[in-house]
Amino acid sequence: MKIIVFGAGAIGSLFGALLAKFNKVVLIGRKKHVEAIKKNGLTIEGKTKLHVEVFSEIDISKVEMKPDLIILTVKSYDTLEAVTQLSPLVKDDTLLLGMQNGLGNVDLIQNMIDIKCVIEGVTTNGAVFSKPGIITHTGSGKTIIGELDGKNTNRIKGIKKELTRSGIPTDISSNIFRDIWVKTIINSSINPLTVFCIQKNGYLLENPIIEKCVEQICIESTKIAKAYGFRFSNKSMIEKTKNVIKNTADNYSSMLQSINSDRKTEIDAINGKLAEIGNSYGIDTPLNNALIYFVKQINKK
Ligand SMILES: NC(=O)c1ccc[n+]([C@@H]2O[C@H](COP(=O)([O-])OP(=O)(O)OC[C@H]3O[C@@H](n4cnc5c(N)ncnc54)[C@H](OP(=O)(O)O)[C@@H]3O)[C@@H](O)[C@H]2O)c1
Structure with missing residues (x-):
C-alpha cells in the first residue's frame, strides 16, 4: 500500500515507522525532523524499538506518489491547513484516515475533501516527540477505525488488516463518532486538570479534591454528549476516565506537554467544542468554561 x-x-x-515495514510510506513533517530522518533514518524508542529508513518531505506538493491512504496526524488546530495542502492528492480511490483528538475535525476535513474518501480513527497509543529523528513510544494501546456511516466495508477491513499486521492492533467500530466523543469526554476531564496541577495523569486520583473535580467535569461533558444524542451514563464515563488515568498514571498529558514546550494546546477542539455544542443545546458549561479560561491564561497561543 502507498501511504502518506x-x-x-x-x-x-510512530505509525509511519511501523507501517513502513510492509508499505511504501512518505512522512510529511517539519524541516528539522525531516532533515534528521533523511540523514539518519527514523528511530522509535520505548515500548517499540525500531530504526527505519523512510521517505520524508516537508512539502506534500513534492510527493509524486499517488497514495492509497493518507493518515492525518496533525493537531486539531492545524487540520484545515493540512487538508488544504493534501486535497489535490485525494482522488476517488484514496482514503483519508483522520487520527486526531477532539471534536470538529471531520467538519473541517469535509470542507476540502469528498466525504466519501474519509474514514476516522482514535488511538490510545501514546507517543512523544523526543528530538528530530527520534520518537518515544510511551504507551502501547488500541486503535479503532471506522467508516463515517458505520458500515463494515471491504476498504475499512483492508486498512484494519494493514495496520494490525504492521504492529498497530486495530479494531473496526460501527460508530466511530461515538468513540471520538468518548475519547473527547475523557480528555476533557483529564488534560486541563493536569495543566492546572502541573502533574502526571496519576496525580488526579491521588488527591480526593481533584478526583471529585475529574468526576464533575466528566458529568458535565457527558451531559453535553447526551443532549447531542449519545446514550452515555455518567457512571460508565467516570469509570472509563478513571481507567485511563490509572493506565496512564506515569504519563504527562499531551496538553501539559504542549504547555511545557510553549506550544498551542488542543483545548479548543476538546473542552472548547464541548462547551460550544453544550451551549447550542442550552446547557450551562461552567466547568468546561473555567478550564478553557485557565488553560488560555497560562498559554495564550
Ligand atoms: N501523541 C500521542 O500520544 C497521541 C495519542 C493519541 C492521539 N493523539 C492525537 O494525534 C494528533 C497528533 O498528535 P501528536 O502528539 O503526534 O502531535 P505532534 O507531535 O505535534 O505532531 C504533529 C506534527 O505535524 C506537524 N505539522 C502540522 N502541520 C503541518 C504541515 N502543514 N506540514 C508539515 N507538518 C505539519 C507539526 O508541526 P509543528 O511542530 O510546527 O506543530 C507536528 O510536528 C493530535 O490530535 C493528538 O491529540 C496523539
Missing part, C-alpha cells in the same frame, strides 16, 4: 502520513510528529512518526 501527514503530520509526522509523535503519533504520525
